[in-house]
Amino acid sequence: MVTSTSASANVNCDPFTAYKGLKGKTVTIFTSILEPELTTLQTAWKDFTTCTGVKIKIEGSNQFEALLPVRVKGNNAPDLAFIPQPGLLAKLVETGKVKVAPRAVVANVDRFWSKSWKAYGTVKGKFYAAPFGSNMKSLVWYSPKQFKAAGYTVPTTWDQMTALADKMAADGKTAFCGGLGSGGATGWPATDWVEQIVLRDHGSAVYNGWVNHTIKFSDPRIVSSMQKVASWMQNPKWVGNVKGIATTTFQDAGKDIPGGKGCMMLQQASFYGNIIAESGATISPTGDAFAFYLPATNSKVTVPVVGGGEFTAAFSSRPEVQAVQAYLSxxxxxxxxxxxxxxISANSGVPLAAYKNQVDKLAATYLANPKSTFGFDASDLMPAAVGAGSMWREFTAWFGEGKSIADVVKAIDASWPKSQQAQLSNNGGGHLYGWPPPHLQSKPETRK
Incomplete structure (x- = not known):
């Protein structure tokens, strides 16, 4: 457990004048976040604790999602918890132990976050939890050096991207690469590709309906988005050996992008730069590798972004708890x-100049856009039998065996748990694959 305490220091306390009466108080936080991030968080709020005199005790556990409900049920809940799953938040709200967010938190969220982000901290019309950290999946990796050498321009629309892919094919290059291999989680990159297109094609309402199965996989809107994925990532002219995507690991998929000897583009999350950098490649807007935003497909859906993050929920209404909750928002x-x-934060009040990492800065440009249409990773929100089961399995067969979309969606719909309780279950993705977050994984071996 890491503890922050007040100490005499030459710090500017002006930003904390609103937080009064906290000296000598203690606030506990429970999280799935582990070291070294716990110590980094302690550093981040050191001025706050120094100036207010409040103590923040933070405890991280790799059994967070199993332990938190037990602690809540046993009346041993922490004051605050960083919850990496909206589904888990909803289940905890059902216990009656989660406190509605105080006015100061609501004001911060209304000011600094998009409506889509706020919706994921809202349960049955009541707002409980402000967003905390975030990550972005809506990126396409490429090589600025290779693009410049070939005379290619980064696309900003879907039509421009497909036209570029055609030009690359005409030049004898492989436009897109992909890999579904990930050990026991094989198939997850394909779920991300479909999530990207469902959100881009149809927006939040359809996306969230698909997540809770009020809109089935066999719905024509979901099928049409899968067909678009097939025309993109199963197009032999652009990707070469389609079936080979199923047997390629996601780590290896884009490893040759810097040298221009493999594919030219890879749709993958922000963490992928860490994998490319392991070969010594420079990650920058003019370097061996960088990323661009995956373009929208429907002008009516503004700034679609798929990603994840944590949400700060409170189990106490003590003034000091509300103060820390407000500060963290x-x-x-x-x-x-x-x-x-x-x-990365989706808080629009953070100046982009504060980011040292250029990929994080790029991601924040879209995550923090107040007009963004944010979709929390769909497979992570679906029941385990689907999001970490039939969806991975069937999408792998779709690529690796040529299984038809009709048969794939039929099998996934049939696998959906029958009971409402099962439908609300959290598949654990936010813990197992969500932390360390992508940008902290030097050698990502897991899904996110």
Whole structure:
């Protein structure tokens, strides 16, 4: 457990004048976040604790999602918890132990986050939890050096991207690469590709209906988005050996992008730069590798972004708890954490200049856009039998065996748990694959 305490220091306490009467108080936080990030968080809020005199005790556990419900049920809940799953938040709200967010938190979220982000911290019309950290999946990796050498321009629309892919094919290059291999989680990249297109094609309402199965996989809108994925990532002219995507690991999929000897583009999350960098490649807008935003497909869906993050929920209404909760939802805290690197916030109050990492800065440009249409990773929100089961399995067969979309969606719909309770279950993705977050994984061996 890491503890922050007040100490005499030459710090500017002006940003914390609103937080009064906290000296000598203690606030506990429970999280799935582990070291070294716990110590980094302690550093990020050090000025706050120094100036207010409040103590923040934070405890991380790799059994967070199993332990938190037990602690809540046993009346041993922490004051605050960073919850990496909206589904888990909803289940905890059902216990009656989660406190509705205080006015200061609501004000911060209304000011600094998009409506889509706020919706994921809302349960049955009541707002409980402000967003904390975030990550972005809506990126396409490429080589700025190779693009410049070939005379290619980064596309900003879907039509431009497909036209570029055609030009690359005409030049004898492989436009897109992909890999579904990930050990026991094989198949997850394909779920991300479909999630990207469902959100881009149809927006939040259809996306969230698909997540809770009020809109089935066999719905024509979902099928049409899968057909678009097939025309993109199963197009032999663009990807070469389609079936080979199923047997290629996601780590190896884009490893040759810097040298221009493999494919030219890879749709993958922000963490992928860490994998490319392991070969010594430089990650920058003019370097061996960088990323661009995956273009929208429907002008009616503004700035679609698929990703994930944590949400700060409170189990106490004590003044000091509400004060810390408000501080953690502020642009002041988010900026202090961002400045320490390897962290992204969807808080629009964080100046982009605060980001040291250029990929994180790029991701924040879209995550923090107040007009963004944010979709939390769909497979992570679906029941385990689907999101971490039939969806991975069937999408792998779709690529590797040529299984038809009709048969794939039929099998996934049939696998959906029958009971409402099962439908609300959390598949654990937010813990197992969500932390360390992508930008902290030097050698990502897991899904996110």
């Amino acid at each position: 502020s642009a002041t805290f988010a900026t202090s954490r961002v400045q320490l690197d390897n962290w």
